[in-house]
Amino acid sequence: MSRTSRKNSWAPWRRAAVTGGAGFLGSHLCESLLHSGVEVDCVDNLLSGSRRNIAHLAGRPGFRFVECDVCAPGCADALTGPYDLVLHFACCASPVDYLRLPLETLDAGSLGTRALLAVAERDGARFLLASTSEVYGDPLVHPQPEDYWGNVNPIGPRSVYDESKRFAEALVSAHVRARGADAGIVRLFNTYGPRMRAHDGRVVPTFICQALAGKPLTVAGDGSQTRSLCYVDDTVDGILLVAASGAAHPVNIGGTDEVAVADIARRVLELTGSSSSVEFIERPTDDPQRRRPDTRLARELLGWAPQVPWEEGIKQTIAYFAAAQTAQAAQTAHAAQKSPQPLPQN
Numbered sequence: 138m139s140r141t142s143r144k145n146s147w148a149p150w151r152r153a154a155v156t157g158g159a160g161f162l163g164s165h166l167c168e169s170l171l172h173s174g175v176e177v178d179c180v181d182n183l184l185s186g187s188r189r190n191i192a193h194l195a196g197r198p199g200f201r202f203v204e205c206d207v208c209a210p211g212c213a214d215a216l217t218g219p220y221d222l223v224l225h226f227a228c229c230a231s232p233v234d235y236l237r238l239p240l241e242t243l244d245a246g247s248l249g250t251r252a253l254l255a256v257a258e259r260d261g262a263r264f265l266l267a268s269t270s271e272v273y274g275d276p277l278v279h280p281q282p283e284d285y286w287g288n289v290n291p292i293g294p295r296s297v298y299d300e301s302k303r304f305a306e307a308l309v310s311a312h313v314r315a316r317g318a319d320a321g322i323v324r325l326f327n328t329y330g331p332r333m334r335a336h337d338g339r340v341v342p343t344f345i346c347q348a349l350a351g352k353p354l355t356v357a358g359d360g361s362q363t364r365s366l367c368y369v370d371d372t373v374d375g376i377l378l379v380a381a382s383g384a385a386h387p388v389n390i391g392g393t394d395e396v397a398v399a400d401i402a403r404r405v406l407e408l409t410g411s412s413s414s415v416e417f418i419e420r421p422t423d424d425p426q427r428r429r430p431d432t433r434l435a436r437e438l439l440g441w442a443p444q445v446p447w448e449e450g451i452k453q454t455i456a457y458f459a460a461a462q463t464a465q466a467a468q469t470a471h472a473a474q475k476s477p478q479p480l481p482q483n
């Protein structure tokens with residue numbers, strides 16, 4: 138199902154700022170808002186985002202790319218607005234990225250959230266924080282409802298992401314209580330789909346790219362740990378519904394089919410027709426064992442439920458990475474043809 142076929146016609150905003158707009162999820166959000174007639178300032182420092190993700194939006198009426206780091210003092214000045222919606226999605230979200238960039242990750246949740254809340258307050262805009270299922274840590278309650286406080290190691294390697302988002306949630310909640318801000322929080326569970334980076338380390342792109350390349354699929358531990366995958370189109374719809382709802386409390390948005398990592402590997406092998414083997418690798422520190430959102434609130438408050446069966450979403454994502462690999466191979470062949478031949482040795 139393409140985003141165009143699910144065009145939102147109800148968007149109540151005129152102009153939005155989307156931080157992290159050149160990232161995987163951010164670029165889909167920019168696209169959806171533009172489709173709904175909302176002008177978009179896409180804000181990104183390109184640390185984990187890419188111009189490629191927004192190349193198709195450049196030049197569209199109402200779209201503007203602002204290259205800046207939301208934590209840098211001058212960035213807010215470049216966000217001239219006025220906005221009626223601020224979506225704060227700028228943050229490394231892949232374990233590989235946030236373990237490589239721990240301080241930047243903490244800054245995005247603290248300094249970045251503070252700066253963007255100020256922009257929203259200046260313009261009287263609705264503010265929405267992209268939070269995460271990681272605030273539940275390695276959960277002791279299953280599935281996870283929004284009123285579960287979580288089980289997080291505050292000093293482990295993953296804490297830079299978990300605590301950054303938990304602090305950001307505290308900041309948003311304090312602004313709602315102390316300053317009457319119109320601000321909300323969406324807790325996102327494992328979203329996947331086209332425009333993920335091949336090497337961002339997350340399970341879906343990693344397994345698909347390994348399968349397409351005929352390399353072993355690297356299953357962490359024994360692969361019994363679970364995740365609930367949500368296709369990007371469903372996640373984007375959920376985010377915009379939370380934004381429009383005016384809710385000040387967190388809302389879970391995520392898939393309801395809980396799948397073991399080993400089963401994701403199996404399914405990817407079947408759907409790609411790959412003969413790759415499976416290689417069991419060491420489990421990352423504090424890797425949550427089970428994860429599934431309780432989505433009752435999203436259903437009752439927003440009428441939201443995921444629409445794309447995970448097998449269908451995986452097929453779309455495989456098609457995306459297969460096309461990207463073919464384009465890359467053609468480019469490499471073209472470059473090799475153009476490069477000068479070595480002189481004969483005699």
Ligand code: UDP
Binds near residue numbers: 231232424
């Ligand atoms: N995983 C895996 N092999 C990989 C990448 C990830 O088995 O090559 C596992 C990882 O250990 C975790 C699950 O897949 O248990 C989901 O990891 P991901 O990084 O996609 O997201 P997370 O939910 O941990 O943020």
